[in-house]
Amino acid sequence: MGGMKSVSLYLKVARKCHLVLLTSLLASCSGYGPQTIARDHMDYGISIHKSLKQQLLGNIVRLRYLEAPVFVDVSSVINQYSVSGNINAGVGFNNSFFGGDTGAIGAGGRWEDRPTITYVPISGQKFTQSLLTPIPPEALFALVQSGWPADLMFRLTVSAMNGIEDANPPHQADPKFRELLAVWKRLRDARVIGLRRSAGPKENAKIILYVAEAKVTEQTRKDLKMLRETLGLRAEASTFTLAYGLIPDQPDEIAVLTISILDIMIDLAHQIDAPQEHIDEGRTYPTFVDIGMGGPLFTVHSSKEEPEMPYVAIRERGYWFYIDDRDLISKRTFGVLQILLSLTDVGDTARGPVISIGG
Numbered sequence: 001m002g003g004m005k006s007v008s009l010y011l012k013v014a015r016k017c018h019l020v021l022l023t024s025l026l027a028s029c030s031g032y033g034p035q036t037i038a039r040d041h042m043d044y045g046i047s048i049h050k051s052l053k054q055q056l057l058g059n060i061v062r063l064r065y066l067e068a069p070v071f072v073d074v075s076s077v078i079n080q081y082s083v084s085g086n087i088n089a090g091v092g093f094n095n096s097f098f099g100g101d102t103g104a105i106g107a108g109g110r111w112e113d114r115p116t117i118t119y120v121p122i123s124g125q126k127f128t129q130s131l132l133t134p135i136p137p138e139a140l141f142a143l144v145q146s147g148w149p150a151d152l153m154f155r156l157t158v159s160a161m162n163g164i165e166d167a168n169p170p171h172q173a174d175p176k177f178r179e180l181l182a183v184w185k186r187l188r189d190a191r192v193i194g195l196r197r198s199a200g201p202k203e204n205a206k207i208i209l210y211v212a213e214a215k216v217t218e219q220t221r222k223d224l225k226m227l228r229e230t231l232g233l234r235a236e237a238s239t240f241t242l243a244y245g246l247i248p249d250q251p252d253e254i255a256v257l258t259i260s261i262l263d264i265m266i267d268l269a270h271q272i273d274a275p276q277e278h279i280d281e282g283r284t285y286p287t288f289v290d291i292g293m294g295g296p297l298f299t300v301h302s303s304k305e306e307p308e309m310p311y312v313a314i315r316e317r318g319y320w321f322y323i324d325d326r327d328l329i330s331k332r333t334f335g336v337l338q339i340l341l342s343l344t345d346v347g348d349t350a351r352g353p354v355i356s357i358g359g
Contacts, residue, residue, distance in 0.1 A: 053312040056338060061300070061314060061321045063269040065284050069131075069262070072121050130261065135340070137244050137256040138198060138205040145195045150185040152336060155297060156264055160257040162231045163247045169270035169288035178293035180230050183223045190220055193227075195242075207254055209238040261341055268337070272300040275319055283317075297333045299323070 059069035135157050144150045158166060164180065167173035187193040187209075196206040209224065216224075228235055237252045245255040259267075270288035278284050290296045301307075302319045311331050313322035323330050 050312075052338070053334075054314050056334070056341070057300070057312050057321065057323070058314045058316065060265050060269050061272060061316050063266055064272045064274055065278075065317070069265065070121065071131075130341070132260050132262055134244070134258045134260050134263075137242050137258055138195075140256070140258060141195045141205065141207070141242060142197065144184075144188065148336075150188055151181045151294060152297065152333065154181050154184070155294070156333065156336065157258050157340070158256055159259050159263075160246055162255055164230065167267075167288075167290050167292060169267060170286075172290070173292040175292065176230050180227070182293070183226050183230075187220065187223055187227065190217075192216075192220055192224070205242040207240040207242055211238060261337075264337060264340070268298045268333070271296055271298050272321065273302055275302050278317070295329075297329060299327055299330045 055071065059071065063069060140153060140157055144153050154161075155166060159168060160166065161177065161180065164177045165171075165174050166177045184193065192210055194208050194210060196208050198205045211224065225235075227233070228237075231254060232248070233240060233252055233254075239252070241250070241253045243249070243253055243255050244258065246257045248255040270285070271290065273287055274284050279286055300321050300323055302321050304319060306315075306320050307313055307322045307324075309325050310322035311325040311327070312334070313320055315321075323334060325331070
């Protein structure tokens with residue numbers, strides 16, 4: 001009788017344990033999916049962002065050594081989770097005088113994480129449209145009008161304005177060009193100069209001067225005079241046609257020779273501080289140092305030792321190339337280049353990678 005009582009008691013305990021374990025497993029399975037969203041969303045976002053920065057810097061460094069850039073997009077990320085479990089309970093009887101009854105309760109589970117990431121190289125027409133097409137002047141001036149820094153945007157994307165040239169490594173900038181950028185910034189901040197967008201594909205945008213003599217300061221008068229004289233515009237004119245080109249074809253036209261994303265990358269590559277031994281061995285050309293007004297926009301250091309806290313770093317040709325995290329000017333330039341690259345993206349990947357999480 002004692003044995004039967006112990007068996008009965010054991011079965012009751014086993015049933016309760018079985019119920020507790022089963023309930024716990026089902027609760028954990030049903031609640032696991034939502035818990036992965038915050039973690040996966042952040043982890044994949046950070047990883048993609050970091051890899052895109054490294055890819056862009058790596059391509060600029062390789063251009064320094066006259067290698068063609070290669071871009072690979074992350075088009076989709078699919079992560080599937082699988083959680084399965086099992087619970088078992090058993091009891092054994094022993095009729096011998098000295099033997100005792102036995103029992104066992106067990107639970108097991110299996111966890112699987114199966115990420116699938118799709119990469120798409122940029123080539124063909126997409127490569128041409130994204131990297132080799134000059135930035136439209138109207139789009140550039142619209143960004144400046146909306147508040148993007150004029151000095152940075154013009155220096156990055158404009159080769160010349162009405163024949164006045166910016167730095168083109170190894171040639172330094174015309175001093176008038178840099179002075180013109182400072183004037184343009186002051187006029188924009190004073191709400192004196194603006195952009196009128198084109199109404200149709202055959203109409204050029206207009207640059208408008210909003211001059212109210214009663215409100216114009218002495219500095220603004222000097223800036224307007226300098227702007228007109230430098231660009232060869234009539235003193236009495238206040239509306240100017242914006243066009244793409246090196247020199248204007250008609251009076252009161254502002255011809256802007258913009259460059260492509262690839263040209264921007266090549267110009268920045270000239271400014272990378274390459275190891276002197278690579279220059280002496282003829283692996284790359286001498287480093288270009290911009291000595292014009294405003295100084296260099298982009299500084300990439302090289303070192304045998306891995307940098308401690310870089311903004312972005314890659315290893316190439318036995319050296320570490322990196323942007324110092326304390327270099328705000330270079331970080332700003334690099335960040336704007338990333339944005340410009342994404343703005344020129346076309347096709348399906350222009351929406352960015354699609355991340356799917358399934359269970």
